[in-house]
Amino acid sequence: MCAMKGVNRRQFIAGSTILTGAAMLPWSGNVAAAVSSATDASGSPRKGGVLRISVDQAAGMLNPQQARVNPEYLLAELLYSGLTRLTQDMKAEADLAESWKASDDLTQWTFTLRKNLSFHDGSACTSADVVASLNAILDPKNASPGQHNIGPIKTVTAPDADTVVIGTDGPYADLPVMLAYPDAKIIPAAIAGGQPERLSKEAIGTGPFKLVSFEPERLIVVERNPHYYDPSRPHLDRVEVVVYPDAIAEGSALIAGDTDLMLSAASTEFARLSKSSGIVPLRVSSGQFLNVNMGCDTKPFNDVRVRQALALCVDRKATVDFVAEGYGTAGNDTPLNTAYPYYLNEPLKEPDYAKAKALLKDAGYPDGLDLTLIASDKPSTRTQLGIALREMAKPGGFRINVQTMAHSTYLDQVWKKGNFYVGFYNMQPTPDAVFSLLYTSTASWNETRWNNTEFDTAVKAARETADPAKRTELYGKAQKLMHDQVPSLIPAFFDLLAAGRDYVAGYQLHPRGAVFRLDHVWLTAKAPTRK
């Protein structure tokens, strides 16, 4: 599938070794065993069948460039395509663009589109549509979640109908991977320029499936697109996305056979699902994390000793138990873990209350410190972390009051503004993506206001080079800085969990959390027929 024709050796290496680290990651072996469904070894994919997949919240946004939650990412993937897609090990593979190459200075990227692409309504998909789509995503008026997440793009032009040239602001090695962002989907130019509201009710994309019916709170049905650019896919005739707001009912539905696949399983349901007959549990280590953001520019967190003291109160392994029911990995106060390339393996911080108290005393708080921690109610693991932190920090002299609030109120009044609150983030495709999103001074979501110039320099230098050795060194430096200065507490990472019936083949849990690739899924002969 990864046909990268016409790329000379240098650029090929530049393109694919960015994430070579991923292939050498210790977890890759385990992933293969844990995530694949039971039957991918049993021969070639069968054509046909209806897959019923359950999701835990409504997929309200049909417009792919506005998708924000997993069910919406799923729909965007089913109905639309981008220039590139993510593979299981976080590399870029061809989607609408069959090949690409970069200039020597990594600022001009040329993408060559496949021939004879068409939208669901029959109109042709050309470079003009790509240009319009990318510009729509970058336009601040549209407020697309992809605006800051597809790379520092300066210009997008179309020298001819099959070619798109993207110019970046400075050398940027990760562009093809970033263009696989779930919202970076190609829509018709006429709609991108004129009436984006049409996409709230209809889907006019180039994806492997076409929209049949759309009831966002209940059921969304899509069927195979016969004109998809790859005639061998999708294998399924139809996909039905069913909404189950309650985790227990969702689990019961899978156990009873009402559904075939669950997009994600709650950690509390996972044990039950694993034990049920006919069900294959799916699990993959990922970089999804909860953090505790501290405003580094105001008291008391402007004193690094206070932050370090708090970090020394946290038992990280226990946090994984409390918050992820053990399905996770411990965090060392950096947003990277083994699921990312260039991860620096430092020894895990252990609680040391004596040192914590001493640090607090040095910082001027001999009698301890009173704090209010804000946790939004979505997901509920935020509150659990808050409560665990409150208890763990008591012996260190911290008296934390946990305050929960509605998610919408949190977004309005606390997020990016507050001094001490719990954040929650999905895994990003590259270390640069997560650092530039959250921790550099120019980050679009600079919640901690840490503004550390040494860190900024290291991250910037790392993104501008494609040399893995240099990148390892620079990202190592960046991680060490975060580990020592603790702009935010990151005690735990979540494994992604899901489950499916044993007749579902070809489905793999993707650590990114927003990639599903249902066009590779097929049903074995054991599957029930659904009309």
Place this chain on the structure above:
Amino acid sequence: MTASYLFKRFMLVIYTLLVVSLLVFGITQLLPADAAVTLLGQNATPQALAAVRARLGLNDPAWLQYWHWLRGVLHGDFGVSMRNGLPVAPTIMAALGRSLLLAVCALLLMLVVAIPLGIWAAVRRGKLADMLVSVLSYVGISFPEFVTATLLLLLFADVWQILPATGYVPLTEDFRGGISHLILPSVTVAMILVAHVSRMVRSEMVDVLQTDYIRAAHLKGLSRRRILWRHALRNGLLPTITIVALDVGYLLGGIVVVEEIFAIPGIGRELIVAVQARDLPTIQAGVLILAATYSIVNFLADLAYVFLDKRISYA
């Protein structure tokens, strides 16, 4: 039943709806965070927020927003959802339809179970049967619905696997299947109603059975069964109609929990999501339609009450 009475009652319904819409609108104006924030979520730049607010008309003064909405409603246009741009009226009406279906099933179940139970307990007053019904009804109203719903779901859908785990399949698609999907949610809702109504029926029947009217009938030599069915029942059932009508309010908006657990996209669930998303048009339309349904049902109940009452008086 004069025309002026009917007209007066109708105006009352209109007045009710007006008060309800003003009340809800007033409260929504006080909600922290608006639809723009929840729509854009973590991608909200100030310019984007401003753009969305202008598009949704959120910058207009409150009374103007209300006036626009009211004018729309009088023309039958309930506006467009701030969440996904889909027209509100069809979504709400579809959701209401599903809740009504569940409500009707629960009510039927309740009538079939509660009334005989109540009568039985009244007739056997003071004996074991009475106490049994009493105990069962106390238990029925003492567990929160989400507890009974969970226990029923786990027992019937999971452990024994004789009923499906979802509550909703359109009856038009699959009638028999659709009914089987409705059993668990209806039973959950009906439990509380049965407890309620059977006690009410029992106490009303006890009162009626002790009246001179009934004693006289006994003395006249009428058979027990005849007394029960023709005289006592009608008198005892009248208050039931009122209780049921009042319960409709609970049935429509209050069974959110059952709707959530059994994945029925009914109006309670729809409204909760709308409130979380600050989706004003959906909230307004939803509450209004609920209030209207409630008023109409109560109106019909009043009519039924008077109708039955007249017949009884003349019997």
Place this chain on the structure above:
Amino acid sequence: MRDVMKHLIRSPQGAVGLFILVVAALMVCGGAHIAPYDPESISILARYKAPSAEHWFGTDQLGRDIFSRVMVGARATIVLSLLATLMSMVTGAVIGTASAYLGGKTDEAIMRTMDAVMSIPSLLFALLIVSTLGQSSFNAVLAITIAFVPGMVRIARSVSLAARQQDYVSAAIARGEATHYIILREMLPNIVAPIIVEATIRVAFAIMLFATLSFLGLGAQPPEPEWGLMVSEARAYFFNAPWMMLIPGVAIALVAIGFNLLGDGLRDALNPRSH
């Protein structure tokens, strides 16, 4: 009064109801002292332990002792529900009695408005109010109070209407007493009995409503050991540790049954017809 108490204790419902509530009252007052462990201290090693000699009701997902949480939580659950019912009872009684006394157009207007408010389902109303004021126990109490008021007004009014006809009211009017004096000092004391009966049954409703609000995330907030919140959080862990949900659930049920029994017993004791 003594008569009423005698009748109450004689009836089986009254006796059982009273007993349950006395136990509940003890828990409310002394719960924190009886609790063997700190209801909030978490422990990694003691998670999901079944009921045993060490932990009578077992432990929860954070290793907290459930018996201690139930004891301390009695205060939050019962007192808050009582508070909501009491506030709505007082407000409803005052408005209802005033409406009955004032009669005519004012009475009509007040009652129609109450009917209108009643047509909004109480859960939804509570949801709107809590969303506006913020999620906390106190705001949930406020929300439940406001949702209960119209029902209380109705009852108070109908009872007051009957009382209004009584001689002692006419006598007070003839004496030239002020309106508020008549309402508060003459009518109110006489309608208290039926309202109290209704109120005891409403407390059970309030407990249920509180628990449902917690299930939706709008009532008490973690780590408060409020019973409804405990049940709704424990739902997710039902397969690992069913006691986490069942024990507080049974506690809620028992207290609700207690209030219902007391209400029925009071109704029988206060009703001259059944003697």
